[in-house]
Amino acid sequence: xxxxxxPLLLLLLLVQLCMQLAASYSTxxxxxGFQGPLPFELETGYVGVGESGDAQLFYYFVKSEKNPRxxxxxxxxxxxxxxxxxSGLAYEIGPINFNxxxxxxxxxxxxxxxxxWTKEASILFVDSPVGTGYSYAKxxxxxxxxxxxxxxxxxxxxRKWLLDHPELLSNPVYIGGDSYSGLVVPALVQQxxxxxxxxxxxxxxxxxxxxxxxxxEPTVEENSKIPFAHGMGLISNELYESLKMGxxxxxxxxxxxxxxxxxxxxxxxxLTSEIEGAHILEPRCPFSSPKPRESSRKxxxxxxxxxxxxxxxxxxxxxxxxxRTYGYLLSYYWNNDYNVRKALRIRxxxxxxxxxxxxxxxxxxxxxxSFSYHVSLSTKGYRSLIYSGDHDMMVPFLGTEAWIKxxxxxxxxxxRPWILHSQVAGYTRTYSNRMTYATVKGGGHTxxxxxxxxxxxxxxxxxxxxxx
Amino acid sequence: xxxxxxPLLLLLLLVQLCMQLAASYSTxxxxxGFQGPLPFELETGYVGVGESGDAQLFYYFVKSEKNPRxxxxxxxxxxxxxxxxxSGLAYEIGPINFNxxxxxxxxxxxxxxxxxWTKEASILFVDSPVGTGYSYAKxxxxxxxxxxxxxxxxxxxxRKWLLDHPELLSNPVYIGGDSYSGLVVPALVQQxxxxxxxxxxxxxxxxxxxxxxxxxEPTVEENSKIPFAHGMGLISNELYESLKMGxxxxxxxxxxxxxxxxxxxxxxxxLTSEIEGAHILEPRCPFSSPKPRESSRKxxxxxxxxxxxxxxxxxxxxxxxxxRTYGYLLSYYWNNDYNVRKALRIRxxxxxxxxxxxxxxxxxxxxxxSFSYHVSLSTKGYRSLIYSGDHDMMVPFLGTEAWIKxxxxxxxxxxRPWILHSQVAGYTRTYSNRMTYATVKGGGHTxxxxxxxxxxxxxxxxxxxxxx
Numbered sequence: 046x047x048x049x050x051x052p053l054l055l056l057l058l059l060v061q062l063c064m065q066l067a068a069s070y071s072t073x074x075x076x077x078g079f080q081g082p083l084p085f086e087l088e089t090g091y092v093g094v095g096e097s098g099d100a101q102l103f104y105y106f107v108k109s110e111k112n113p114r115x116x117x118x119x120x121x122x123x124x125x126x127x128x129x130x131x132s133g134l135a136y137e138i139g140p141i142n143f144n145x146x147x148x149x150x151x152x153x154x155x156x157x158x159x160x161x162w163t164k165e166a167s168i169l170f171v172d173s174p175v176g177t178g179y180s181y182a183k184x185x186x187x188x189x190x191x192x193x194x195x196x197x198x199x200x201x202x203x204r205k206w207l208l209d210h211p212e213l214l215s216n217p218v219y220i221g222g223d224s225y226s227g228l229v230v231p232a233l234v235q236q237x238x239x240x241x242x243x244x245x246x247x248x249x250x251x252x253x254x255x256x257x258x259x260x261x262e263p264t265v266e267e268n269s270k271i272p273f274a275h276g277m278g279l280i281s282n283e284l285y286e287s288l289k290m291g292x293x294x295x296x297x298x299x300x301x302x303x304x305x306x307x308x309x310x311x312x313x314x315x316l317t318s319e320i321e322g323a324h325i326l327e328p329r330c331p332f333s334s335p336k337p338r339e340s341s342r343k344x345x346x347x348x349x350x351x352x353x354x355x356x357x358x359x360x361x362x363x364x365x366x367x368x369r370t371y372g373y374l375l376s377y378y379w380n381n382d383y384n385v386r387k388a389l390r391i392r393x394x395x396x397x398x399x400x401x402x403x404x405x406x407x408x409x410x411x412x413x414x415s416f417s418y419h420v421s422l423s424t425k426g427y428r429s430l431i432y433s434g435d436h437d438m439m440v441p442f443l444g445t446e447a448w449i450k451x452x453x454x455x456x457x458x459x460x461r462p463w464i465l466h467s468q469v470a471g472y473t474r475t476y477s478n479r480m481t482y483a484t485v486k487g488g489g490h491t492x493x494x495x496x497x498x499x500x501x502x503x504x505x506x507x508x509x510x511x512x513x
Numbered sequence: 514x515x516x517x518x519x520p521l522l523l524l525l526l527l528v529q530l531c532m533q534l535a536a537s538y539s540t541x542x543x544x545x546g547f548q549g550p551l552p553f554e555l556e557t558g559y560v561g562v563g564e565s566g567d568a569q570l571f572y573y574f575v576k577s578e579k580n581p582r583x584x585x586x587x588x589x590x591x592x593x594x595x596x597x598x599x600s601g602l603a604y605e606i607g608p609i610n611f612n613x614x615x616x617x618x619x620x621x622x623x624x625x626x627x628x629x630w631t632k633e634a635s636i637l638f639v640d641s642p643v644g645t646g647y648s649y650a651k652x653x654x655x656x657x658x659x660x661x662x663x664x665x666x667x668x669x670x671x672r673k674w675l676l677d678h679p680e681l682l683s684n685p686v687y688i689g690g691d692s693y694s695g696l697v698v699p700a701l702v703q704q705x706x707x708x709x710x711x712x713x714x715x716x717x718x719x720x721x722x723x724x725x726x727x728x729x730e731p732t733v734e735e736n737s738k739i740p741f742a743h744g745m746g747l748i749s750n751e752l753y754e755s756l757k758m759g760x761x762x763x764x765x766x767x768x769x770x771x772x773x774x775x776x777x778x779x780x781x782x783x784l785t786s787e788i789e790g791a792h793i794l795e796p797r798c799p800f801s802s803p804k805p806r807e808s809s810r811k812x813x814x815x816x817x818x819x820x821x822x823x824x825x826x827x828x829x830x831x832x833x834x835x836x837r838t839y840g841y842l843l844s845y846y847w848n849n850d851y852n853v854r855k856a857l858r859i860r861x862x863x864x865x866x867x868x869x870x871x872x873x874x875x876x877x878x879x880x881x882x883s884f885s886y887h888v889s890l891s892t893k894g895y896r897s898l899i900y901s902g903d904h905d906m907m908v909p910f911l912g913t914e915a916w917i918k919x920x921x922x923x924x925x926x927x928x929r930p931w932i933l934h935s936q937v938a939g940y941t942r943t944y945s946n947r948m949t950y951a952t953v954k955g956g957g958h959t960x961x962x963x964x965x966x967x968x969x970x971x972x973x974x975x976x977x978x979x980x981x
Contacts, residue, residue: 279940281942325954
């Protein structure tokens with residue numbers, strides 16, 4: 046290499062690096078499948094976290110449609126672990142929804158969600174942990190994920206992102222999520238709080254957190270499935286009484302010699318095995334994270350390493366229209382479309398097939414209970430909204446109520462219905478430690494997906510410091 | 514009166530009487546609001562029962578669409594007391610349903626119910642007790658009704674009707690109904706059985722009975738509302754525990770000195786007062802038995818005696834479209850139309866305004882529990898199907914399960930899911946005494962109205978002696 050060439054090459058590399066950094070986020074004005082320009086402000090991008098930014102976390106940022114300068118900023122994590130932030134964006138609390146019609150080969154279309162929480166707050170939907178959605182690792186090492194790593198990385202993500210968006214540095218910040226995020230979010234709130242206390246910059250104007258049907262103490266939640274199923278009429282009184290007697294209320298850590306209890310648990314499992322866990326009244330349909338035939342065919346060319354597996358594992362059946370999961374299926378067709386990825390500014394070659402939920406992540410489940418984080422956070426005075434879709438059997442409301450009770454907070458405003466349009470939308474109770482609990486009547490595991498109007502009203506009231 | 518005139522007048526009277534008798538039932542080929550000829554056989558008519566037939570019970574008879582010569586005959590009573598058989602016909606198990614669209618002054622229209630139980634059985638929908646629907650009393654004395662009188666009259670009705678339809682005399686006969694009929698139907702089955710034993714003609718080929726969300730032991734059912742509401746997440750665990758402790762499980766007959774219990778019951782009532790009792794997840798809407806403005810205006814001219822009351826009682830608000838009760842509202846417009854009444858062969862001047870549920874009936878509630886009838890009927894070997902829409906708080910499934918348990922029948926086929934189209938439609942258990950219990954998952958107070966496909970499958974299997 047001659048003397049002239051080397052500095053030129055270096056310059057070229059620097060320019061490339063700068064461009065990549067400059068291009069790390071973009072405003073998205075149009076989305077394929079959505080007619081006309083987006084009537085909300087959407088930014089997508091990547092933030093590199095972890096060792097030399099080897100974990101590239103993708104996000105969707107939707108600006109508050111009210112007063113983005115002052116409205117809170119909510120960072121939202123979908124559960125799984127491994128479910129894309131897109132689920133939050135397009136099925137739960139974000140501004141778009143699919144038009145759920147039979148797929149005919151053309152791109153699924155989108156419409157506005159009138160109950161988007163972005164009418165009240167700016168929301169950062171983050172594909173985390175790495176490997177989720179469009180997030181990717183640059184090295185095999187960086188693809189390793191786990192609860193604590195996720196906490197570190199999302200914390201780092203938020204600080205970096207805020208530095209890139211200094212105009213939002215003073216906005217109140219909330220962290221939210223549902224399902225598995227119940228284990229991660231409180232630890233993340235704690236981490237942010239700790240770093241604030243250590244005066245690590247930028248200081249984050251952390252106000253509190255929101256959790257829906259949140260995993261908190263998996264044993265408590267697993268145990269609560271039995272009284273829940275009984276209350277909902279899925280098991281007989283006799284089996285319930287026998288379970289209580291024989292197992293002493295403990296259905297997870299059972300003495301292997303306790304045959305009565307084990308048999309009863311087996312009977313319970315059989316009786317509920319065909320029930321849709323996310324909402325006991327909805328039809329049970331094929332997979333929540335489908336691999337549609339077309340895109341898996343596509344994947345063969347995108348991801349050579351998985352080819353062999355592809356031929357061994359039989360294709361699961363596809364959901365039919367009328368299934369809630371059919372709406373999920375559409376997300377595969379949409380997200381694996383070239384123009385969609387281009388519109389979202391997905392880095393070419395960064396990701397093979399997009400999956401709604403990637404359950405094959407290398408992920409260490411390290412937080413076995415987030416109870417202690419709640420205890421700690423409450424002493425620090427953070428606000429919290431804990432809600433439960435009351436027809437969810439994955440994390441039943443009874444489980445959530447059980448750990449809340451264990452917190453031993455005094456009650457500020459006791460159990461009462463909360464109302465929307467003169468109808469009981471659920472029940473709520475407020476605790477002295479700025480914690481609000483609410484059920485969403487008729488809601489499922491991801492309550493805003495099942496009861497959008499009610500959950501929007503709940504969020505709107507809570508985020509504005511109004512009683513539910 | 515001269516000698517010639519008298520016999521002529523007598524003849525005229527006789528002819529008139531014969532005509533009235535001959536005209537006591539008719540085949541209805543067309544119904545206003547339903548396009549084209551009816552694709553099922555509908556007969557309507559009156560049967561005079563009680564003292565010299567002074568109580569004229571109106572009925573709709575729909576012939577089985579399968580094999581009417583052999584299929585069972587089901588006599589169906591709607592509850593209330595005072596709710597018209599038309600509710601069973603047009604909202605629950607009969608062959609027609611309203612097209613529920615906004616009323617614009619023209620006659621509400623009808624479509625076929627694909628899940629009509631008449632695909633498996635002939636059904637006699639009877640407007641009973643007298644005063645209900647189109648049934649009427651010829652004398653003030655005959656308008657007095659009560660449980661035992663109803664039992665006598667429906668029994669008499671059935672015998673008379675069968676004598677008029679001798680071709681059905683050998684068909685298996687079932688008696689069915691829901692809600693309040695749970696008190697009357699078992700007594701009626703007992704009555705028919707007794708008369709069969711006494712060899713009273715015509716012998717009725719009585720096989721069994723069907724009851725849905727049936728009032729049986731009102732105290733048991735009232736008490737069951739509290740654990741039901743708790744299981745469904747409507748009251749807090751703390752209130753539930755306090756109720757159990759303070760009231761000792763007895764929430765009806767409370768010691769007036771037991772203030773803790775009384776306060777808790779009051780709290781319970783307040784928490785659930787805005788819940789729709791017939792289905793806890795549905796919106797609570799104005800009245801189940803509405804008086805639409807138009808028809809109540811009409812009523813003023815039809816029923817002079819109620820005029821004064823009309824001006825004192827303020828009009829209740831009308832339900833809006835989207836309310837289940839809006840569908841009920843349509844029945845008022847339809848049934849109070851001149852051409853509809855003509856098509857149904859309603860006797861002119863026999864009835865003022867038709868009401869879906871006439872709660873103003875003079876009615877003596879005499880049967881305070883039908884438990885003993887079940888005990889007696891089971892020893893006689895009658896089949897029974899007892900089902901519960903599991904989201905009904907008026908007669909919760911827990912109450913029904915409680916009295917069934919008290920029967921102390923041995924279990925033939927224990928609690929298991931019953932399946933329709935690969936989905937859990939509910940749970941079922943069979944007892945040795947030919948009693949089948951079934952829950953209808955997601956069903957309300959009148960389960961076939963909420964889960965028509967599931968309830969049709971349940972009925973079809975049971976009536977054909979197949980397991981659910």
